[in-house]
Amino acid sequence: xxxxxxxxxxxxxxxxxxxxxxxxxxxxxxxxxxxxxxxxxxxxxxxxxxxxxxxxxxxxxxxxxxxxxxxxxxxxxxxxxxxxxxxxxxxxxxxxxxxxxxxxxxxxxxxxxxxxxxxxxxxxxxxxxxxxxxxxxxxxxxxxxxxxxxxxxxxxxxxxxxxxxxxxxxxxxxxxxxxxxxxxxxxxxxxxxxxxxxxxxxxxxxxxxxxxxxxxxxxxxxxxxxxxxxxxxxxxxxxxxxxxxxxxxxxxxxxxxxxxxxxxxxxxxxxxxxxxxxxxxxxxxxxxxxxxxxxxxxxxxxxxxxxxxxxxxxxxxxxxxxxxxxxxxxxxxxxxxxxxxxxxxxxxxxxxxxxxxxxxxxxxxxxxxxxxxxxxxxxxxxxxxxxxxxxxxxxxxxxxxxxxxxxxxxxxxxxxxxxxxxxxxxxxxxxxxxxxxxxxxxxxxxxxxxxxxxxxxxxxxxxxxxxxxxxxxxxxxxxxxxxxxxxxxxxxxxxxxxxxxxxxxxxxxxxxxxxxxxxxxxxxxxxxxxxxxxxxxxxxxxxxxxxxxxxxxxxxxxxxxxxxxxxxxxxxxxxxxxxxxxxxxxxxxxxxxxxxxxxxxxxxxxxxxxxxxxxxxxxxxxxxxxxxxxxxxxxxxxxxxxxxxxxxxxxxxxxxxxxxxxxxxxxxxxxxxxxxxxxxxxxxxxxxxxxxxxxxxxxxxxxxxxxxxxxx
Numbered sequence: 001x002x003x004x005x006x007x008x009x010x011x012x013x014x015x016x017x018x019x020x021x022x023x024x025x026x027x028x029x030x031x032x033x034x035x036x037x038x039x040x041x042x043x044x045x046x047x048x049x050x051x052x053x054x055x056x057x058x059x060x061x062x063x064x065x066x067x068x069x070x071x072x073x074x075x076x077x078x079x080x081x082x083x084x085x086x087x088x089x090x091x092x093x094x095x096x097x098x099x100x101x102x103x104x105x106x107x108x109x110x111x112x113x114x115x116x117x118x119x120x121x122x123x124x125x126x127x128x129x130x131x132x133x134x135x136x137x138x139x140x141x142x143x144x145x146x147x148x149x150x151x152x153x154x155x156x157x158x159x160x161x162x163x164x165x166x167x168x169x170x171x172x173x174x175x176x177x178x179x180x181x182x183x184x185x186x187x188x189x190x191x192x193x194x195x196x197x198x199x200x201x202x203x204x205x206x207x208x209x210x211x212x213x214x215x216x217x218x219x220x221x222x223x224x225x226x227x228x229x230x231x232x233x234x235x236x237x238x239x240x241x242x243x244x245x246x247x248x249x250x251x252x253x254x255x256x257x258x259x260x261x262x263x264x265x266x267x268x269x270x271x272x273x274x275x276x277x278x279x280x281x282x283x284x285x286x287x288x289x290x291x292x293x294x295x296x297x298x299x300x301x302x303x304x305x306x307x308x309x310x311x312x313x314x315x316x317x318x319x320x321x322x323x324x325x326x327x328x329x330x331x332x333x334x335x336x337x338x339x340x341x342x343x344x345x346x347x348x349x350x351x352x353x354x355x356x357x358x359x360x361x362x363x364x365x366x367x368x369x370x371x372x373x374x375x376x377x378x379x380x381x382x383x384x385x386x387x388x389x390x391x392x393x394x395x396x397x398x399x400x401x402x403x404x405x406x407x408x409x410x411x412x413x414x415x416x417x418x419x420x421x422x423x424x425x426x427x428x429x430x431x432x433x434x435x436x437x438x439x440x441x442x443x444x445x446x447x448x449x450x451x452x453x454x455x456x457x458x459x460x461x462x463x464x465x466x467x468x469x470x471x472x473x474x475x476x477x478x479x480x481x482x483x484x485x486x487x488x489x490x491x492x493x494x495x496x497x498x499x500x501x502x503x504x505x506x507x508x509x510x511x512x513x514x515x516x517x518x519x520x521x522x523x524x525x526x527x528x529x530x531x532x533x534x535x536x537x538x539x540x541x542x543x544x545x546x547x548x549x550x551x552x553x554x555x556x557x558x559x560x561x562x563x564x565x566x567x568x569x570x571x572x573x574x575x576x577x578x579x580x581x582x583x584x585x586x587x588x589x590x591x592x593x594x595x596x597x598x599x600x601x602x603x604x605x606x607x608x609x610x611x612x613x614x615x616x617x618x619x620x621x622x623x624x625x626x627x628x629x630x631x632x633x634x635x636x637x638x639x640x641x642x643x644x645x646x647x648x649x650x651x652x653x654x655x656x657x658x659x660x661x662x663x664x665x666x667x668x669x670x671x672x673x674x675x676x677x678x679x680x681x682x683x684x685x686x687x688x689x690x691x692x693x694x695x696x697x698x699x700x701x702x703x704x705x706x707x708x709x710x711x712x
Contacts, residue, residue: 013655025673032672041697049689051430051487058427063380065129078684079103115141122173123230140645141678172227177204180226185209193601195223215239222601244604247271278334282307287519300518320360328518335378336390338411349374367420372399373482398485400456403427431490443543451536457505463548468504468703475511475533476562478522492696511536527607528617534569541577553579556699560584568623580637580702582695588653590622597650637702637709641672648679667711
């Protein structure tokens with residue numbers, strides 16, 4: 001099989017909305033849906049949709065002044081309602097909802113099936129009640145959005161307000177009547193990664209194309225952006241040049257003296273470091289070793305310095321957090337006066353309170369559940385130290401068998417006196433978890449590295465190699481996979497039973513390339529080292545089989561996006577280890593990925609196929625090319641799925657993989673392509689239920705009735 005020639009002969013598949021390509025995709029999707037259809041499959045679709053639409057599910061809100069807003073979707077409102085309530089009724093468990101915008105009604109009125117993409121509120125002077133927002137809406141679930149100004153008091157679009165055309169646009173309020181906008185207005189404004197290169201200062205009523213450019217980056221970089229911080233007393237504008245996915249330069253706007261024009265001043269830190277500004281502080285998270293102020297700090301360290309001194313050349317820093325063995329920073333956020341640092345210890349969460357006023361002293365946040373995944377964030381990041389709720393925070397906890405629980409607490413002036421947060425609400429259980437238990441195991445990869453994974457398995461399960469197992473994995477982009485409650489996993493996978501009455505098991509694998517153990521864990525699978533992630537996945541599969549839980553025939557895996565690249569390599573490298581694979585919105589052609597959709601932005605992760613040395617190892621990790629370079633005689637059942645509207649990875653690579661397998665005569669390879677859904681794969685709950693159940697049913701059949709997945 002000549003991969004290059006085959007791709008050229010199939011170049012009609014590159015036309016994302018081409019008539020021939022869409023007809024081909026439609027036929028393949030119909031065939032896939034037909035082979036999966038059954039009474040059980042339809043029941044699971046309905047059960048997942050019912051869980052997603054459930055009126056008693058946990059409702060998260062965002063505070064803006066006195067309003068607590070929420071975006072809600074259900075069967076009656078598939079596109080969704082943006083709504084608000086007051087604190088008292090919300091805390092009492094009976095929110096008095098006021099609809100701000102009905103997306104279903106808007107879609108019907110405008111003839112566009114709008115998908116919610118977020119709201120960006122305008123800060124009001126002197127703490128006045130906010131009422132203007134920039135609403136981002138996508139016509140198909142893709143990354144491109146239209147941004148319009150909305151007034152929550154009148155519940156209407158602002159007459160003559162800001163209205164930014166559809167595109168991969170970012171916008172930030174720089175004043176009540178002015179925005180900083182990163183938008184593509186012509187060929188000169190776009191980077192090779194398909195994002196905005198220029199930032200414009202757009203005044204109300206002015207034309208976007210004629211708005212002055214205030215910041216720009218080279219077209220070979222990923223993107224440029226700018227925004228304004230509105231913390232009272234610390235208002236400032238920042239710009240950033242995203243050189244690649246991991247290196248960037250952050251700039252601070254400095255006013256000129258004595259009427260002289262201002263300019264952007266670089267915040268001089270390593271380009272791979274992560275920069276945060278908190279009031280008068282510069283906070284830096286290292287991603288590699290950094291020598292500063294006479295000391296050497298390893299990757300994953302958090303440091304702080306006074307911003308004004310730093311910009312003046314003072315390099316004195318305060319170490320805030322130095323990771324210990326098995327530790328990694330998972331998140332950092334700030335209330336009005338404190339920091340909240342989420343740390344993973346062997347992939348379980350803990351939270352530290354950081355007190356800048358006490359030399360950045362760190363104390364443990366009480367009440368964090370053990371062996372869970374925890375998120376914390378400020379109740380209102382526009383509140384300051386004079387506001388009643390300035391140091392209030394939300395905490396959301398979840399475990400594989402424990403539904404999500406929401407808490408609200410206050411960080412006292414003395415962090416050591418902080419009391420446990422108050423329980424606000426807990427989601428009800430959506431599946432019977434009584435027969436399962438959770439454990440953490442470690443597999444040993446080819447180079448001796450211990451790779452952790454979580455195992456959710458039936459209690460006292462026989463170790464006879466007959467238990468169907470689903471491995472979910474990602475292994476890239478510093479993304480950490482942590483324990484979490486999923487009604488879809490419970491209903492679509494764990495709730496099934498084999499012919500002899502056995503429940504399956506579920507695995508969440510923490511492969512190298514992720515962020516579970518900090519920057520070094522990620523770097524271990526970068527570029528030419530990417531096969532380490534593939535080897536880690538194989539090690540997990542072998543470990544499950546070695547102690548008798550499953551066999552190759554009953555071991556399945558699923559991965560999406562970068563996880564789709566992982567799935568493609570599981571299929572072409574280790575077909576003997578898996579009984580079925582689901583490969584979603586995937587990267588599969590690593591010699592062309594930089595020319596497709598937003599692929600150029602990921603060169604730092606994978607390598608550049610235009611560089612001959614990189615092309616060698618990229619071809620070796622490219623599933624489409626491995627079909628020719630490393631032919632296999634037997635493949636497990638494969639479901640490759642994508643969406644036409646995915647403007648991040650795109651459907652092209654998935655289409656060519658499916659077509660190439662057809663040409664090889666592989667009769668267990670299936671393909672599905674939805675038109676809408678973007679990179680997320682779905683636009684509403686019914687769509688999401690079908691998408692998720694499709695993979696679960698496919699993998700269940702692969703592990704229990706593989707003969708059904710052989711095309712006749």
